[in-house]
Amino acid sequence: MTEKYIEACLPVDISDDDIYEAMREIPGYLDITPGDFKEVYLSAYRHAVLRLTRSVRVAEVMTKTVVSVTRKMPINLVAELMAEKKVSGIPVLENDGTVAGIISERDFMVTMGVGGAGTFMEVIATCLRGGSCLTAPLSERLAEDIMTSPPVTVKPETTLLEAANIMATRGINRLPVVDDMGHMVGIASRADVVRSSLVR
């Protein structure tokens, strides 16, 4: 899994011809074949990605100002808030600031999609089939009814590599970051991880 994730980060599929051309531009005889250079390059790139993902901590890339909701918030308000803040997922907090769960777009879709896989297209398909467009089952329900709980969380000192692997293996898009007391201090999204891997 680790290998797969890191391969996905490789930006350039460098070819022997590219290396050949680059070697031509350097005056003097280079005592290496294009094939060997490519091997060195790919391996060095992998090391660089590992070094960055190992040395960078979640605390450095997480979003710190997080919109959150409470357990008892009706989900129509949750939806309004998520729409207004343009977020695709929102943490549900207990009164003491610990994380009770997390609500993503998918949780809404599962609720609306009458079971099933909870994809957006499934909701569309059910609507087009002439169903009651599925908003009915949503009314009067609360955040705690549809949230995914318990949530998968990470610590601020978790490395980016671990966080990326958790997201990839669990198939989730965001991880609440909690301190030792369990209080939420931020949220690390897939976008945060990708941005930090590529921009540095």
Place this chain on the structure above:
Amino acid sequence: MEFLAKMKGSTKSPPRVSGTEVLLAWLGSFVGIAAVAFISEKVVQASGVVLVIGSFGASAVLIYGAIKSPLAQPRNLVGGHLLSAVIGVAAFKLFHGIPWLAASIGVATAIAVMHVTKTLHPPGGATALIAVVGGDAIHSLGFTYVLVPVGAGVAIMLLVALIFNNIPKHRRYPEFWW
């Protein structure tokens, strides 16, 4: 079948160097070998020893013709020749009764030692071999072979490489000393 497939090779040969590079390699090796051969002829031969051995031709390829190569750096040039010379002489002294064994042990051990000491320099293999197959003139030198011709010749070639390879604007030598 994988065994045979490996013999097909997997990549292409590096590009040809520019005409300038060819010219510089020619000039550098001309000056380097000329210096060693001239001194050998005019100065050292009077005292009965030669300064030129075949492996210097191979060193010239590297230190004037492929100067960026790790194999061509001073550590490799000096270390490779000196260590190989010692090993070659020792191999002859120990196994001269069985010439083929003395030759092969000398070269093989020289390569291993150069690897271990990070001084791999292909001409070193020739330097070790010459100590065994170089005839009476070489054999009679004993371990002096390490200093003259090997050490002295290498010093002259290195000096020429340091001066010559740093004159052209886009050329520099060495990449590293140690």
